[in-house]
Amino acid sequence: MRLQPEMKRYTRRLLVTMTLYAIALIGANMWFRHAPPSGPLAYLVAILPALPIMGVFVVIGRLLVEMRDEYVRMLLVRQSLIATGFALSVSTAWGFLEGFGLVEHTQGYWTTVLWFGGLGLGGCFNALTEWRTRA
Amino acid sequence: MAHAGVNNHLRTLRAERGWSQQDLAQLLEVSRQSVNAIETGRYDPSLPLAFKIAELFGCAIEDIFVSPSKG
Numbered sequence: 001m002r003l004q005p006e007m008k009r010y011t012r013r014l015l016v017t018m019t020l021y022a023i024a025l026i027g028a029n030m031w032f033r034h035a036p037p038s039g040p041l042a043y044l045v046a047i048l049p050a051l052p053i054m055g056v057f058v059v060i061g062r063l064l065v066e067m068r069d070e071y072v073r074m075l076l077v078r079q080s081l082i083a084t085g086f087a088l089s090v091s092t093a094w095g096f097l098e099g100f101g102l103v104e105h106t107q108g109y110w111t112t113v114l115w116f117g118g119l120g121l122g123g124c125f126n127a128l129t130e131w132r133t134r135a
Numbered sequence: 136m137a138h139a140g141v142n143n144h145l146r147t148l149r150a151e152r153g154w155s156q157q158d159l160a161q162l163l164e165v166s167r168q169s170v171n172a173i174e175t176g177r178y179d180p181s182l183p184l185a186f187k188i189a190e191l192f193g194c195a196i197e198d199i200f201v202s203p204s205k206g
Binding site for chain 1: 166168175177178184
């Protein structure tokens with residue numbers, strides 16, 4: 001099956017952002033381990049790995065804008081909504097559990113991990129819907 | 136997701152021309168998945184795509200897609 005141009009662009013952009021993420025994550029960890037920065041620089045270095053992850057959301061947004069096949073775009077939108085609902089629901093529940101002292105504190109970036117996991121759930125939901133109504 | 140789409144005659148029209156879903160998808164510049172979703176009423180195409188389908192088959196939109204109030 002031939003890959004659509006927008007999917008090629010998406011793959012390329014995703015590869016770039018994930019490479020930048022790996023570099024930023026390793027770099028920030030090494031920086032804090034060997035010569036911990038202080039003041040505003042510490043905040044800047046700490047936030048560096050988050051920037052490429054924010055970029056991933058932009059990359060997914062660009063794919064939605066550029067996707068020419070409206071049905072496939074609708075599937076991706078549905079997948080993203082399922083991911084968003086899943087991530088926010090689990091994060092909210094966790095927040096209350098944490099508030100009542102029943103679980104330990106967890107870093108906020110796990111919401112993003114949950115969102116990507118939710119994309120997988122959304123993909124399964126889409127596949128199941130396709131399979132159930134296959135002609 | 137339970138969604139009763141607009142009834143249509145796309146499958147019949149396609150079969151009359153001896154086209155596969157893949158053939159029609161290529162002519163419409165969409166995925167085979169999209170053609171299948173429209174044929175099975177799982178997805179209602181946008182107005183531009185509905186016009187494209189109608190123009191491809193040389194007929195009016197209402198000759199392919201059945202109005203919910205009439206179907």
